[in-house]
Structure formats: C-alpha cells, structure tokens
Amino acid sequence: MSTVLVTGSSTGFGRLIALELAREGHRVFATMREPEGRNAPAAESARAAARAEGRAVEVVALDVTRDDSVSAAVDTILSRAGALDVLVNNAGVACAGLVETFTPAAAQRVFDVNVYGPLRMARAVLPGMRRRGSGLVVYVSSTLGREVTPFLGVYAASKFALEALAESLRYETAPLGVDSVIVQPGTFPTTAILGNLVAPDDAARAEGYGPVAQLPAGLFAGLGELARSGRAPDPQRVADAVAAVVRAPVGSRPARVVVDPNGSGGAARLNALSAEVQSSILAGFGLEALGAVRPAR
Numbered sequence: 001m002s003t004v005l006v007t008g009s010s011t012g013f014g015r016l017i018a019l020e021l022a023r024e025g026h027r028v029f030a031t032m033r034e035p036e037g038r039n040a041p042a043a044e045s046a047r048a049a050a051r052a053e054g055r056a057v058e059v060v061a062l063d064v065t066r067d068d069s070v071s072a073a074v075d076t077i078l079s080r081a082g083a084l085d086v087l088v089n090n091a092g093v094a095c096a097g098l099v100e101t102f103t104p105a106a107a108q109r110v111f112d113v114n115v116y117g118p119l120r121m122a123r124a125v126l127p128g129m130r131r132r133g134s135g136l137v138v139y140v141s142s143t144l145g146r147e148v149t150p151f152l153g154v155y156a157a158s159k160f161a162l163e164a165l166a167e168s169l170r171y172e173t174a175p176l177g178v179d180s181v182i183v184q185p186g187t188f189p190t191t192a193i194l195g196n197l198v199a200p201d202d203a204a205r206a207e208g209y210g211p212v213a214q215l216p217a218g219l220f221a222g223l224g225e226l227a228r229s230g231r232a233p234d235p236q237r238v239a240d241a242v243a244a245v246v247r248a249p250v251g252s253r254p255a256r257v258v259v260d261p262n263g264s265g266g267a268a269r270l271n272a273l274s275a276e277v278q279s280s281i282l283a284g285f286g287l288e289a290l291g292a293v294r295p296a297r
C-alpha cells in the first residue's frame with residue numbers, strides 16, 4: 001500500500017479521490033487550504049467519512065500557490081510517513097468568459113493554481129521519488145486539456161499547459177522509475193467547480209461583442225440544468241479512475257486516462273493521434289526508451 005498526497009481535498013473530485021484511496025488501504029494525506037479555518041467542516045467531514053468505513057485520512061494544510069505552504073506540507077508528511085509514493089495533483093480552479101475579458105493578472109491567478117501549483121508540487125516531491133527510484137504523479141487535467149470550447153479559453157489554456165508539463169515530466173522521470181499519468185475528466189457539473197469560477201475582471205471588454213457576449217451565460221445555464229437534472233455523471237467515476245491508476249502495476253500505466261461519460265470522444269481521439277506523433281518525435285531524437293517506467297530498485 002502507498003502513502004498518497006491529494007491536493008484540493010476539501011470538495012469535489014479531491015475529497016472523493018482521498019476517500020477512495022483510503023478505502024483501498026492507502027495512507028492518505030488529504031490536503032486542503034485552511035483546514036482549521038474556513039475548511040474545518042470539510043476536514044472533519046472527510047475524517048468522519050473515512051472513519052465510518054473503518055479507514056482514516058490525515059488532513060494537512062496546503063495551498064498550492066504558496067511555496068512555503070507546499071514545502072511545509074511535504075515536510076510534515078515526510079516526517080510522519082517517511083516517504084511519499086503518490087502525488088495526486090487535483091486542486092484547480094475554472095473560469096469562464098470571453099478570453100478578452102480576462103486581464104493577464106486574472107489569467108495568472110488561474111495558471112497559478114492549475115499550472116504552477118502542480119509544478120510546485122512536483123518539484124517538492126520528485127527529489128524523494130527520484131532518490132528512491134519509484135513514485136507516481138497523477139495530474140487531474142480535463143478533456144479541455146485537449147479540446148477548445150469558446151468561453152473556456154483561459155481555463156483550457158491552463159490545462160493545455162499542465163498537460164505539456166506533465167507529458168514532458170513523464171518522459172524525463174520515467175527512466176528514473178517515476179511515473180506520470182494525466183487524468184482527463186469531462187464535464188461533472190455536480191462538483192463545486194461552477195461555484196468557484198474565477199470571474200473575468202474586465203467585463204467591459206464584452207461590450208463590443210454584441211450577441212456573442214450573451215452566449216457564455218447560456219452555456220453555463222445549460223451546465224446548471226444538467227447538474228440539477230439527475231443526468232449528470234457521478235464524480236465518483238473520476239475517483240475510481242485515479243484509484244485504478246494507483247493500483248495498476250508499474251510499467252502498465254497509460255499516459256492519459258479519459259473519464260468522460262457524456263462526451264464526444266474527442267479527447268480520446270486526440271490522445272491516440274498524439275501518442276502516434278509523440279512516438280515518432282521521440283524516435284526522431286533517438287529517445288524511444290523515454291516514457292517506459294523502470295520498475296522500482
């Protein structure tokens with residue numbers, strides 16, 4: 001069984017992933033912002049849900065946008081558990097609106113959580129994993145890490161960036177025994193993600209867009225309706241997919257896992273094409289061996 005750190009465990013996929021991995025017998029550090037303040041009820045509820053099943057999750061404070069918070073959390077976990085086997089980079093924020101209505105400062109806030117957060121986390125845990133010659137980093141991306149939808153451009157840009165970092169890290173750390181897997185959920189409007197949207201900070205820019213400016217509201221009304229309809233997919237599917245990645249034997253894990261029950265299959269098609277293209281890119285550089293994880297020493 002593994003020692004696992006999950007980011008963004010106060011709600012949504014993160015909470016479900018932490019509980020599912022605890023259910024499977026792993027030692028789980030469910031990290032979240034302000035577990036003794038704003039998120040105290042979420043922390044207690046996660047502990048109680050695990051306890052009710054005869055399991056445990058240990059809650060540790062972690063804000064992925066702060067270097068000091070990341071290193072304090074990783075130090076705390078290493079001092080309690082000795083080593084960390086799995087990092088699940090789940091924390092994320094979404095944003096919606098015409099790209100032009102986001103200033104670079106607002107887009108930067110999104111990237112700080114969705115891109116630099118996972119980079120900070122990876123940099124904090126990879127030295128230990130490399131030294132031990134084993135480890136797994138899971139990146140919760142999105143089908144929007146492959147596909148582009150209008151009005152979700154800034155969010156998609158952050159997930160495209162995340163995917164490039166994660167895929168490159170897969171090649172770079174696999175020969176050292178450290179695996180990286182990208183999980184791409186489709187739309188699961190029953191998590192808290194729609195409530196936590198980062199708003200555009202220059203809404204006046206929408207004025208010149210005429211009727212196009214009204215379209216984002218319609219898109220989000222549709223998602224709200226789906227959430228209330230009872231037809232929305234169960235977010236537990238994402239937790240199950242992450243648990244399956246953790247369970248899979250070293251060397252057998254795919255680079256990407258799509259979890260998109262209602263989707264068009266577009267991300268899976270792009271993944272297959274990209275895998276082909278990437279193989280020839282690596283072969284062109286004589287780097288075919290990268291990406292094959294070496295079993296633990």
Ligand SMILES: NC(=O)c1ccc[n+]([C@@H]2O[C@H](COP(=O)([O-])OP(=O)(O)OC[C@H]3O[C@@H](n4cnc5c(N)ncnc54)[C@H](OP(=O)(O)O)[C@@H]3O)[C@@H](O)[C@H]2O)c1
Binds near residue numbers: 009
């Ligand atoms: N739901 C979907 O349709 C969907 C689809 C594709 C991908 N995703 C991805 O799935 C992941 C989880 O999203 P979700 O749907 O479960 O949404 P959610 O319920 O809003 O959960 C997001 C979590 O991230 C945490 N978080 C935000 N900023 C943070 C920070 N600076 N440091 C640490 N934690 C932070 C939030 O914690 P606080 O309580 O502190 O705010 C919350 O626990 C995200 O990466 C998201 O992009 C979601």
